Amino acid sequence: MSAATVFGLCAAALVGLGLFGVLVDPHPLRKIVAFNLLGGGVFLIFGITARRGAAAGFASDPVPQALVITGIVVAFAATALAAALVLRLVDETGRVTLRSAGSGGGPSNDAHS
Amino acid sequence: MTLTFAFDAILALALVAVAAWTTAARDMFAAVAGSVAFGLLMALVWVRLAAPDVALTEAAIGSGVTGGLLIAVGARLRRNGASPGAEPPGAILRCTAAVVCGLVTVGLGAIVLLSPEPAPTLAPLAARHLPQTGLGNPVTAVLMAYRAIDTLLEVVVLLLALVGVWSLAPDRYWGGRPGMQQHEDPNGVLAFFARLLPPIGIIVAIHLFWVGSVAPGGEFQSATVVGAMWLLAMIAGLVDLPPIDRPGVRLGLVVGPVVFIVIGLAGTALAGAFLAYPPGHAKLLILVIEIPVTLSIAATLGLLVVGPPQRMPPG
Numbered sequence: 001m002s003a004a005t006v007f008g009l010c011a012a013a014l015v016g017l018g019l020f021g022v023l024v025d026p027h028p029l030r031k032i033v034a035f036n037l038l039g040g041g042v043f044l045i046f047g048i049t050a051r052r053g054a055a056a057g058f059a060s061d062p063v064p065q066a067l068v069i070t071g072i073v074v075a076f077a078a079t080a081l082a083a084a085l086v087l088r089l090v091d092e093t094g095r096v097t098l099r100s101a102g103s104g105g106g107p108s109n110d111a112h113s
Numbered sequence: 114m115t116l117t118f119a120f121d122a123i124l125a126l127a128l129v130a131v132a133a134w135t136t137a138a139r140d141m142f143a144a145v146a147g148s149v150a151f152g153l154l155m156a157l158v159w160v161r162l163a164a165p166d167v168a169l170t171e172a173a174i175g176s177g178v179t180g181g182l183l184i185a186v187g188a189r190l191r192r193n194g195a196s197p198g199a200e201p202p203g204a205i206l207r208c209t210a211a212v213v214c215g216l217v218t219v220g221l222g223a224i225v226l227l228s229p230e231p232a233p234t235l236a237p238l239a240a241r242h243l244p245q246t247g248l249g250n251p252v253t254a255v256l257m258a259y260r261a262i263d264t265l266l267e268v269v270v271l272l273l274a275l276v277g278v279w280s281l282a283p284d285r286y287w288g289g290r291p292g293m294q295q296h297e298d299p300n301g302v303l304a305f306f307a308r309l310l311p312p313i314g315i316i317v318a319i320h321l322f323w324v325g326s327v328a329p330g331g332e333f334q335s336a337t338v339v340g341a342m343w344l345l346a347m348i349a350g351l352v353d354l355p356p357i358d359r360p361g362v363r364l365g366l367v368v369g370p371v372v373f374i375v376i377g378l379a380g381t382a383l384a385g386a387f388l389a390y391p392p393g394h395a396k397l398l399i400l401v402i403e404i405p406v407t408l409s410i411a412a413t414l415g416l417l418v419v420g421p422p423q424r425m426p427p428g
Contacts, residue, residue, distance in 0.1 A: 003121045003161055008225030010125035010158075014132050016218030021136040023210040026201050029186060030141055033148045036179065037132050040155055041221075043167075048225065051162045053234030056241075058251055059163035063235040066255035069170045070267045073333055073410075076174050076182075077274035080417040083186045084278040087420065091283075096190060 004048040011048065014041030028086045028098050032079055039075045043068045121161060128154045142191065145183045152176025165329035166252040169321070173337035174414075181344070182418045247396030249327030256331065257399045261388045265373050268406055271413045272370060279357055281421045288358040288426035292419040295350035307349030314342040322407060326396065332403045336410035343415045357422050362412070369409025373402050 014037055021034025046064040053061030090096055131154060135147035152175040159168035201207070239251045239259065246258045256264050282289075298304065318338040325331030346352045355362050376398055377388040384391045390398045 006121045012218045012221035013129045016214040017132045020214040047162045052232035055234045055236040058236045061234045061236045062239050062251035062255050065164045065252045081274045081277045084281045088281045
């Protein structure tokens with residue numbers, strides 16, 4: 001099994017773990033962390049595409065590599081914006097939650113109780 | 114072969130283990146710390162995938178700057194003593210989510226295992242036109258020549274993110290300084306390192322910038338190092354951040370994108386397409402773009418980490 005396959009399977013696991021965290025974790029900052037795991041998995045899939053596309057004397061196709069570099073920087077920008085939103089939300093409400101104050105016992109809780 | 118395979122397998126398992134721990138850790142702060150470790154392991158994976166440019170970016174931005182940002186936010190949430198948020202969702206929803214995510218993983222894994230041989234590649238195209246760009250590093254050629262429009266938009270996205278972050282400032286702080294005033298001991302260890310490291314860091318940044326045309330490196334990695342040195346001096350209380358409405362700050366933030374767009378438009382007139390470079394002048398023009406872009410990215414990254422203004426504007 002080549003390195004690309006090993007890290008490809010690893011990327012698939014990371015996407016699943018990150019998606020699970022984004023869906024299930026109620027803490028907004030931890031949702032951001034999970035979103036970055038998910039993004040890391042997606043970038044890795046680009047990485048193995050690049051590695052498998054080694055040709056013309058390059059050990060790795062430069063086009064997906066450049067896309068990933070762009071992606072990492074944009075992911076950071078999105079993370080910074082999301083983190084600023086969380087801080088402002090906490091300043092406004094005093095609670096670390098994305099759920100609005102009125103819906104504490106609302107339908108979203110009933111659905112899975 | 115077997116030794117490298119063993120290394121790869123251990124690295125992949127460690128990456129998944131850190132990710133699982135980050136997802137499962139009860140403590141929010143532990144999860145954030147886990148994400149920093151995750152970024153560093155990712156950088157190692159990029160080296161194993163023969164992508165050293167990506168490895169440098171991942172270590173600098175994916176792990177370093179993002180980690181610093183998340184730790185600062187986590188510390189602030191803890192200091193504020195904000196009451197904990199909602200309960201985690203119930204067992205049925207969690208099981209459903211787990212099944213869905215498991216299916217996504219299985220599907221992606223199947224795609225990885227069943228992907229076509231030989232894999233599609235753009236490497237021969239990138240290699241064929243590399244001499245025309247005057248560059249030796251194909252990744253820089255993609256970023257600055259073949260797909261320069263992506264890089265331009267990326268720099269603009271960074272700027273827009275900063276506008277978004279600033280616009281979250283309460284009205285009374287608009288035009289003030291971001292971050293808190295630091296009161297570190299001027300003779301302490303932190304201040305010592307904040308005086309010692311920036312000259313070294315700036316040399317490293319210039320080196321990364323310069324070798325980026327022929328070897329792994331480039332303006333993003335260089336800008337991150339400059340931004341980190343700035344943050345270090347700021348955290349140690351040696352320099353204070355400027356108020357966000359100062360013209361010099363605004364100029365520093367937009368000079369990179371503006372030079373990029375002006376040269377792009379000049380390409381329309383001189384070489385027939387937006388962001389096209391006249392033959393023989395590609396490397397010089399790329400350098401002229403990269404210098405202001407590096408300064409703007411460094412300023413934008415640093416200001417994104419410290420967040421919206423938190424102090425009253427002077428006067």
